[in-house]
Amino acid sequence: MTAQELAKRQDSTPTRREETRTAGRVLVPAVDIFESDENLTLMADMPGVDKEGLDVKLEKGVLTINGEVNMESRGKTLLQEFTSANYYRQFKLSEHIDAEMTTAELANGVLTLRIPKAESAKPKRIEIRH
Numbered sequence: 001m002t003a004q005e006l007a008k009r010q011d012s013t014p015t016r017r018e019e020t021r022t023a024g025r026v027l028v029p030a031v032d033i034f035e036s037d038e039n040l041t042l043m044a045d046m047p048g049v050d051k052e053g054l055d056v057k058l059e060k061g062v063l064t065i066n067g068e069v070n071m072e073s074r075g076k077t078l079l080q081e082f083t084s085a086n087y088y089r090q091f092k093l094s095e096h097i098d099a100e101m102t103t104a105e106l107a108n109g110v111l112t113l114r115i116p117k118a119e120s121a122k123p124k125r126i127e128i129r130h
Contacts, residue, residue, distance in 0.1 A: 048070065
């Protein structure tokens with residue numbers, strides 16, 4: 001699978017509600033994607049999202065990442081300059097992945113997905129005979 005096979009957004013500005021079909025404002029998380037012979041590794045920066053607020057789906061070749069920020073109330077608000085927004089991002093993936101073996105980990109606001117390649121997509125070494 002090549003980088004061109006992944007459809008991704010470049011900006012990290014809030015997207016309109018019509019694009020995501022969710023209520024309110026959402027942010028596009030910054031994502032790094034790495035490829036090896038064995039798998040794809042996707043790392044998404046999603047500060048403020050905890051395990052309970054994270055939803056990751058892989059359906060019909062589309063990976064959807066949805067993260068809800070949990071803003072903790074610390075008392076009566078006197079001044080608020082920071083507002084939170086939830087995260088939303090989608091990627092179209094190749095059919096040459098093993099969706100059943102995908103793993104996800106969330107630590108310190110960073111989501112790490114490991115998406116193994118299907119056996120048919122892995123490079124094969126051809127033995128040379130004498």
